[in-house]
Amino acid sequence: xxxxxxxxxxxxxxxxxxxxxxxxxxxxxxxxxxxxxxxxxxxxxxxxxxxxxxxxxxxxxxxxxxxxxxxxxxxxxxxxxxxxxxxxxxxxxxxxxxxxxxxxxxxxxxxxxxxxxxxxxxxxxxxxxxxxxxxxxxxxxxxxxxxxxxxxxxxxxxxxxxxxxxxxxxxxxxxxxxxxxxxxxxxxxxxxxxxxxxxxxxxxxxxxxxxxxxxxxxxxxxxxxxxxxxxxxxxxxxxxxxxxxxxxxxxxxxxxxxxxxxxxxxxxxxxxxxxxxxxxxxxxxxxxxxxxxxxxxxxxxxxxxxxxxxxxxxxxxxxxxxxxxxxxxxxxxxxxxxxxxxxxxxxxxxxxxxxxxxxxxxxxxxxxxxxxxxxxxxxxxxxxxxxxxxxxxxxxxxxxxxxxxxxxxxxxxxxxxxxxxxxxxx
Amino acid sequence: xxxxxxxxxxxxxxxxxxxxxxxxxxxxxxxxxxxxxxxxxxxxxxxxxxxxxxxxxxxxxxxxxxxxxxxxxxxxxxxxxxxxxxxxxxxxxxxxxxxxxxxxxxxxxxxxxxxxxxxxxxxxxxxxxxxxxxxxxxxxxxxxxxxxxxxxxxxxxxxxxxxxxxxxxxxxxxxxxxxxxxxxxxxxxxxxxxxxxxxxxxxxxxxxxxxxxxxxxxxxxxxxxxxxxxxxxxxxxxxxxxxxxxxxxxxxxxxxxxxxxxxxxxxxxxxxxxxxxxxxxxxxxxxxxxxxxxxxxxxxxxxxxxxxxxxxxxxxxxxxxxxxxxxxxxxxxxxxxxxxxxxxxxxxxxxxxxxxxxxxxxxxxxxxxxxxxxxxxxxxxxxxxxxxxxxxxxxxxxxxxxxxxxxxxxxxxxxxxxxxxxxxxxxxxxxxxxxxxxxxxxxxxxxxxxxxxxxxxxxxxxxxxxxxxxxxxxxxxxxxxxxxxxxxxxxxxxxxxxxxxxxxxxxxxxxxxx
Ligand SMILES: Cc1cc2nc3c(=O)[nH]c(=O)nc-3n(C[C@H](O)[C@H](O)[C@H](O)COP(=O)(O)O)c2cc1C
Ligand code: SF4
Ligand code: SF4
Ligand code: SF4
Ligand code: FES
Numbered sequence: 021x022x023x024x025x026x027x028x029x030x031x032x033x034x035x036x037x038x039x040x041x042x043x044x045x046x047x048x049x050x051x052x053x054x055x056x057x058x059x060x061x062x063x064x065x066x067x068x069x070x071x072x073x074x075x076x077x078x079x080x081x082x083x084x085x086x087x088x089x090x091x092x093x094x095x096x097x098x099x100x101x102x103x104x105x106x107x108x109x110x111x112x113x114x115x116x117x118x119x120x121x122x123x124x125x126x127x128x129x130x131x132x133x134x135x136x137x138x139x140x141x142x143x144x145x146x147x148x149x150x151x152x153x154x155x156x157x158x159x160x161x162x163x164x165x166x167x168x169x170x171x172x173x174x175x176x177x178x179x180x181x182x183x184x185x186x187x188x189x190x191x192x193x194x195x196x197x198x199x200x201x202x203x204x205x206x207x208x209x210x211x212x213x214x215x216x217x218x219x220x221x222x223x224x225x226x227x228x229x230x231x232x233x234x235x236x237x238x239x240x241x242x243x244x245x246x247x248x249x250x251x252x253x254x255x256x257x258x259x260x261x262x263x264x265x266x267x268x269x270x271x272x273x274x275x276x277x278x279x280x281x282x283x284x285x286x287x288x289x290x291x292x293x294x295x296x297x298x299x300x301x302x303x304x305x306x307x308x309x310x311x312x313x314x315x316x317x318x319x320x321x322x323x324x325x326x327x328x329x330x331x332x333x334x335x336x337x338x339x340x341x342x343x344x345x346x347x348x349x350x351x352x353x354x355x356x357x358x359x360x361x362x363x364x365x366x367x368x369x370x371x372x373x374x375x376x377x378x379x380x381x382x383x384x385x386x387x388x389x390x391x392x393x394x395x396x397x398x399x400x401x402x403x404x405x406x407x408x409x410x411x412x413x414x415x416x417x418x419x420x421x422x423x424x425x426x427x428x429x430x431x432x433x434x435x436x437x438x439x440x441x442x443x444x445x446x
Numbered sequence: 447x448x449x450x451x452x453x454x455x456x457x458x459x460x461x462x463x464x465x466x467x468x469x470x471x472x473x474x475x476x477x478x479x480x481x482x483x484x485x486x487x488x489x490x491x492x493x494x495x496x497x498x499x500x501x502x503x504x505x506x507x508x509x510x511x512x513x514x515x516x517x518x519x520x521x522x523x524x525x526x527x528x529x530x531x532x533x534x535x536x537x538x539x540x541x542x543x544x545x546x547x548x549x550x551x552x553x554x555x556x557x558x559x560x561x562x563x564x565x566x567x568x569x570x571x572x573x574x575x576x577x578x579x580x581x582x583x584x585x586x587x588x589x590x591x592x593x594x595x596x597x598x599x600x601x602x603x604x605x606x607x608x609x610x611x612x613x614x615x616x617x618x619x620x621x622x623x624x625x626x627x628x629x630x631x632x633x634x635x636x637x638x639x640x641x642x643x644x645x646x647x648x649x650x651x652x653x654x655x656x657x658x659x660x661x662x663x664x665x666x667x668x669x670x671x672x673x674x675x676x677x678x679x680x681x682x683x684x685x686x687x688x689x690x691x692x693x694x695x696x697x698x699x700x701x702x703x704x705x706x707x708x709x710x711x712x713x714x715x716x717x718x719x720x721x722x723x724x725x726x727x728x729x730x731x732x733x734x735x736x737x738x739x740x741x742x743x744x745x746x747x748x749x750x751x752x753x754x755x756x757x758x759x760x761x762x763x764x765x766x767x768x769x770x771x772x773x774x775x776x777x778x779x780x781x782x783x784x785x786x787x788x789x790x791x792x793x794x795x796x797x798x799x800x801x802x803x804x805x806x807x808x809x810x811x812x813x814x815x816x817x818x819x820x821x822x823x824x825x826x827x828x829x830x831x832x833x834x835x836x837x838x839x840x841x842x843x844x845x846x847x848x849x850x851x852x853x854x855x856x857x858x859x860x861x862x863x864x865x866x867x868x869x870x871x872x873x874x875x876x877x878x879x880x881x882x883x884x885x886x887x888x889x890x891x892x893x894x895x896x897x898x899x900x901x902x903x904x905x906x907x908x909x910x911x912x913x914x915x916x917x918x919x920x921x922x923x924x925x926x927x928x929x930x931x932x933x934x935x936x937x938x939x940x941x942x943x944x945x946x947x948x949x950x951x952x953x954x955x956x957x958x959x960x
Contacts, residue, residue, distance in 0.1 A: 186617075203614075208489040208509055362595065362614070362621035363490045369535040372619035376571035393568055400531035403503055404492050 022286060023248055025236055025256045026229070027272045030116040036151065038158040041119035047164055049239045053127040054172040061131035061238060068242035069254040070234070074099050074190075074227030075303065075333045076408075077253075077321045080234075084132050086214035087222045095223040096129045096137035097199065098231055100152075101183055101190035103142060104303035105355060106335030109258040110228035112270050114141075114148040117232070118155035122178065124231035126164065127238055129176050132224055137178045140195050143185040153180055187359040191407045192225035193217075194361065205361040206407035227333075229258060248274035253320035253331075261287050263338035264294060279309075279317040283338055294340040298424070302332025304352050305412030307419035308339075329419070344437040345424040349417065350375075350382045356413035367410035370401040374417050381428065384435030391428050394421050450516040465507035465518055466494050476520055477529050477562045479536070479554055479644050480596040481508040483694075484701035485605055488597050493532045493558070496520045504528060529562045538569040539619060540645075541591045547646040551659040554644025555594070574619050583630025585637055585651055585705065590622040593647035599623065599639035606702060607800070609633045623647065634802060637705045641691050652708070653689045657681075661949045666693055668902055668912040670762065670808035670847060670895050671707035674801050675904035678703060680711060680896065680915065683952075684945045687711035687896070687918075697908060704802045713848045713875060713894065719919050720876050720891040728882050736921045737939055739890050740931035743870055747778060747932070750868070754839040756783035756829060761807025762847045763925050764900025764912070768809075768816040770926035771844060774933045776820065783838070784822035785829045786813065789852045803905055806851035808895070811903040833865045841866050844925055845873035847894055859883060872928055874919075891922040897942055898924040914942045 024030075034040025041047070053061055066081030087094060098121065102110040114121060121139070129137050141149050156178055159165045167175045181199055188194045189204040196218050198204035217223025233255060237245045246254045253275035259282060262268045266288035273282065279299065283289065290296060299314040300306055307329040309317060317323055324331050339348065357375035362368040377394055380386050398414035405411075421428050430438040447458045452465075452472035459468050464487070469476040479491035487509050494507040499517035504525060507518075519525065536555065544550045573591075580588040600612045600623065611631045615624045625631055631639070640650045662681040669676040669690070676699035681689045690711050692703035712718055723739030724731040734742070757775050759768070775784065788794060789806060796804030807813075817823070832838045841862055846852045856879040862869055863883030871880050874892040899914050923931070923939060930937040 188617075208487065210509075357618060360618040362616070362618040363488075363597075364492050365490065365532065365535045365594070366492055368595065368619050368621065369538050372574065373535075373538055373569070373571065380571060387570070390570075396568070400528065400535075404495070404528065404532070406489060 022272055023256050023274050024272055025248065026113070026120070026232055026258065027116075027270075030112070035117055036115070036119075036155075038119060038155065038162060041117070046119050047123055047162075049235050050123050050126050050164065051170060053130055053238050054170055054174060056238075058131050058133055061127065061234075064237055064242050065131070065234060068237040068245040069252070070230065070237060070245070071253065071321065072227055073229035073233070073257060073334065074192075074225075075104060075305070077331060080226060080230055083214060083226075084128075084224060086212065087132060087224065088215055090222075092221050093136070094132055094134040095218040095221060096125060096132060096134040097192075097195065097218060097223060097225045098125055098137065098139040098228060099190060099192060099195060099225050100139050100141040100145070100148075100228050101195060102145070102228075102333075103187035103190040103359075104305060104333040104335055105352075106260060106262050106300065106303050106337045107333040108260045108262075109270050109334065111145060111148050113228050113232055113258070114145070114152050118148075118152045119159065120232050120235060121152070121228055122155055122159050122164070124233070124235045125178065126169070126176060128224070128226065128231055128234050130174055131234075134224070135175050135177065137176065138199060138218075139178070139180045140189070140199055141180055141182055142190075143183045145182075149180060149182055156180065186361075187355075188361045188407070188409060191409065194407065195225065196223065205363055206409075208406055250276040250320050250322070252322050257319070257331075257334050259319065259334045259336050261336045261338065263336075264290055264340035264342070265338045266291065273319065276318050276320040276323075279319055279336070280315050282319065282336065283314070287338070290338070290340050294342060296338070297341045297343065298339040298345070300335070300337040300339070300416070302330045303335040304337070304355065304416060305408075306330045306332045307415045308423060310423050342439065344431075344439040345420055345427045346378070346382055346431045346437060347440070349420040350378050352416050352420075353378045353413070356409065360409060360413070364405040364410065366401045367405045367413070370397055370410060371413045373397055374401075374413060378417070381431055384431075386432040388429065388432050391421050391425065391432065394418075448512050448514045448516075450512045450514070450518060453519050453521050459512050463512050465496055465498075465505070465510045465512055465516075468512050468518070469507060469520075474520070475561060476507060477532070477558050478508065479558075479594060480598060482598050482601075482642055482701075485598060485601045485642075488601060491532070491536070491594070491596055493529055493536075493562075495525050495528045495532070497522050497525050526562070530565050533559055533563040534565065534567060534569075536594050537567065538571075539574045539591075540594070541573065543589075543592060543646070547592065548649045548654045549592075549643075549646030553646060576620075576622055580624070581630075582625065582648075583632045583636075586631055586640060587649050587651060587654065588623060589647050589649070590624070592645050593623050593643075594645055595621055595623070596644060598642045598644070599648060602635075602639050602642060603631070603633070606638070607633050607635050611636075612639070634705050634798065635702060635800060637708055638692070638702045650689070657683065657685075657688050660951050662688060663952050665913075665915045667895065667915065668808065668910045669703060669707040669710060670902070671704070671710050671806065672801075672803045673761075673805040673807060673810055673905040674699065674803050675808055675902055675908070675910050676703040676707055676801060677910075678707070682711075682916070682945070683949055684947055685949070686715040697906075698904065698910075699801055702801065704798075704800070706802065709850075710848060713850070714896045714918055716918060718876055719874060719894075719922075720889060721919055722921065723891055724881075724889045725887070727884055727886055731881070736891050736923045736928070737931055739888050740923060740928050741934075743888050743890075743932045744934035746868075747934075750840050752779050753781060754837060755779050755781065756785065756832070756838045756841050758785050758787050758829070758841060758843045758845075759813060760787045760789065760844060760846055760852075761805070761810035761813045763813070763844060764809060764895075764898070764902055765812045765816065765909075766900055767844075767925035767929075768813055770929040772816060772820050772822075774929035775842075778933055782822055783824060783829070783832070784817065784820070785824055785826055786817060787843075787858075788826070789846070789854065805905065806848070808904070809902040811905065811907060812901070815903070833862075836865070839866060840868040840870065842870040843872065845871060845875070845877070847874045847892070849875045849877055855879065863887075870932075872925060874922065890928055891919055892928065893922045893924045894918070897922065900924075917942045917944045920944055
């Protein structure tokens with residue numbers, strides 16, 4: 021069963037407008053929050069155990085707690101770049117409920133005492149951009165944004181900034197570089213954004229879904245929030261399911277939900293006659309699970325970590341037995357090769373190298389040692405770079421060749437796919 | 447102070463020191479490309495990996511500050527393996543160009559591979575193709591395939607010159623160094639990027655393909671290009687001098703020098719030198735050795751009217767030479783007609799904000815001090831008046847070593863040729879105008895800074911010693927030697943070794959680190 025906490029009113033078209041949003045209790049939580057002490061809100065978010073929905077799953081309240089008390093202006097930035105292949109939940113949230121995001125941002129901004137926030141939105145998201153822009157205008161007109169919000173004395177301004185389509189600009193420090201008008205590439209850490217971020221001022225970057233969830237936490241309290249989910253992964257989460265299922269789409273379920281239920285119940289299962297072969301549980305950066313692992317997996321941070329994969333952004337890509345793993349890895353490697361910003365040598369050279377090796381195998385020109393080489397190269401790309409894109413490229417590569425080695429070996433020996441009769445002449 | 451252990455060696459470092467700096471202090475080797483002590487930390491090459499006791503993840507040494515009690519190593523198998531792979535990542539798309547690359551012999555890739563690499567490459571795929579021989583203007587050529595994207599050059603133009611010409615264009619392994627809209631890289635410090643480029647990506651048009659570096663010797667000296675007195679290293683062999691690079695001096699020039707200063711070597715080489723002493727006048731020159739000419743002056747001196755002699759000095763010489771010259775003048779002439787030739791009055795006080803000063807003399811400060819000591823207080827206008835009035839018959843000129851900075855040189859010499867009956871011209875430079883004067887002239891070839899010892903006082907008042915390295919023009923005299931000989935003293939001229947014979951490979955010793 022889906023549990024609709026965040027998406028409760030998403031089926032109502034009027035929810036998109038300020039009028040409609042208010043009809044279902046919109047901005048009431050903001051009123052409540054403005055009557056609370058900022059520290060109280062931070063404490064509630066900590067207590068609720070909310071973990072970042074952008075990919076890393078870092079506890080949000082803890083991150084907010086890293087802000088230094090040095091009197092410097094603070095910024096809040098909403099990461100709406102949604103670049104992780106397979107992920108399309110933020111888009112839906114912004115399209116269906118822009119005011120939910122704005123309210124969540126306002127509460128969060130108040131909690132961290134920030135007077136200015138930005139929504140950094142993926143360049144290709146033209147429609148969500150228009151919707152969010154319009155909603156911000158409505159909020160300004162209604163006095164939810166601007167000076168002395170609801171007579172509380174709290175001022176806040178919000179702006180939308182469109183990216184230009186680079187995946188790397190979803191990484192928070194690259195996002196901040198881009199927001200500053202520079203080339204979108206990650207910054208060396210430390211210092212972390214909470215200490216020195218946008219314009220070298222303390223900055224909190226949070227995902228769309230994370231910020232929206234803050235509304236629920238403050239509304240019902242942390243206890244109620246923890247009613248769903250597991251001890252270490254409290255709350256609900258929206259999963260974007262794509263690939264070989266009958267009903268792909270966004271589904272909100274409590275964390276800890278069995279992956280097989282998501283696939284077979286909510287998503288209607290596979291096409292008739294097809295077998296499950298693999299599942300990528302958290303966006304293309306997450307190590308792939310075999311069918312057997314997928315049957316056992318639950319959708320929470322700890323189970324997937326134990327299986328040496330990750331929940332990531334919650335993009336579940338379902339792969340049935342009609343797919344060739346070499347083909348899929350080739351596509352994934354091409355993506356990371358194209359998207360590496362190129363600063364760090366292991367990532368710049370490694371992503372290109374992996375793309376070429378897998379490409380050679382795909383073209384039927386691979387050598388048996390290339391399979392091992394993929395593993396070796398990947399291994400030395402991990403944990404060595406400024407941001408996690410290098411790891412994000414290496415992890416799928418390692419998992420694909422390790423878990424589907426026989427398919428890769430067949431391809432190298434025979435020069436063709438074990439699965440597909442005809443392969444494209446790449 | 448913080449205590450830490452680097453590969454087992456205990457060192458004490460100041461608060462805020464990074465691990466890579468601690469490695470340098472401890473004298474331990476560490477692989478690195480992007481870090482440069484004169485630039486901000488980029489942390490992109492990922493080669494300076496170290497293992498810190500108690501931390502499971504390897505850290506980069508260049509962006510990690512030392513904490514008290516830290517035990518750090520780069521000798522563990524894990525680090526060594528990481529560095530080997532880090533180097534391989536640098537090399538997979540690097541062209542195998544060494545035989546035709548000007549950097550070979552002093553290349554960061556070659557050196558670090560020998561030190562930390564030594565593996566069999568795994569790369570079996572075609573390399574990325576990029577632009578070669580990119581013309582960056584009058585001074586520099588770029589080969590983007592050889593570039594390892596360490597971003598040192600970009601940071602240099604952003605942080606030191608603040609001219610921002612260079613940038614990294616495109617992404618991933620298609621990244622390339624370039625300039626916006628192909629504008630040239632022409633600032634007066636641009637050649638520093640060639641020095642700091644660890645590979646043969648940025649090469650100097652002036653130096654490239656003229657010598658293999660292992661055929662060059664190197665010695666430290668002081669730049670005579672202006673009153674800053676940057677510390678430099680001169681690269682030379684039997685064929686002459688080939689290039690100059692800066693040497694770190696915290697008090698004077700930091701890590702850098704200007705591009706104009708790099709050209710001073712040209713005025714040491716034979717092509718631009720006065721090679722023989724000459725006596726005579728336009729069309730009737732008699733060549734002789736420098737010492738003989740100076741003695742001839744001494745001989746002639748007796749018959750000259752001492753009240754009609756004057757001395758012109760430039761800021762191009764060392765303290766010791768001024769002292770000898772003024773002693774000579776005091777004893778043998780005795781008047782106070784001593785004049786300071788300021789070569790570029792209008793721009794004398796200029797400063798470009800970095801290093802280069804309008805006073806294009808290495809030792810104006812030293813000269814002014816000596817003039818004061820000897821109470822020589824005459825103005826240049828006084829000389830001009832006396833010349834016009836015909837009161838001066840003989841002029842002794844301690845002229846330029848580097849004629850480039852004397853825009854009024856030709857005009858002055860021509861004028862003197864008409865106004866005087868004798869000119870005693872002391873200079874290391876070949877000056878066409880002197881060959882065309884009509885009065886009786888002695889041209890005495892002097893040594894350059896490369897050929898003599900001397901003390902120079904820079905604009906800050908800092909005394910710097912410059913040492914004799916080798917002899918380029920045999921028979922040339924230092925100004926002191928000329929002064930002693932002109933005074934008629936018995937004097938043995940001291941000479942540095944003359945460079946001759948076949949080129950030899952000086953690369954038997956290890957070159958320094960990046
Ligand atoms: C290569 C890369 C791409 C990323 N892309 C996104 C993205 O598109 N959206 C997002 O919310 N987080 C993305 N992240 C994660 C962010 O860096 C950051 O952790 C996140 O925005 C923090 O928000 P959260 O704590 O609310 O999850 C990406 C990270 C990496 C390394
Ligand atoms: S890991 Fe890759 S994407 Fe991230 S900063 Fe380094 S080069 Fe850029
Ligand atoms: S040109 Fe040289 S200094 Fe500049 S980034 Fe490339 S390798 Fe580094
Ligand atoms: S600044 Fe002056 S001393 Fe320094 S290199 Fe240039 S000319 Fe020489
Ligand atoms: S020297 Fe530290 S990362 Fe390059």
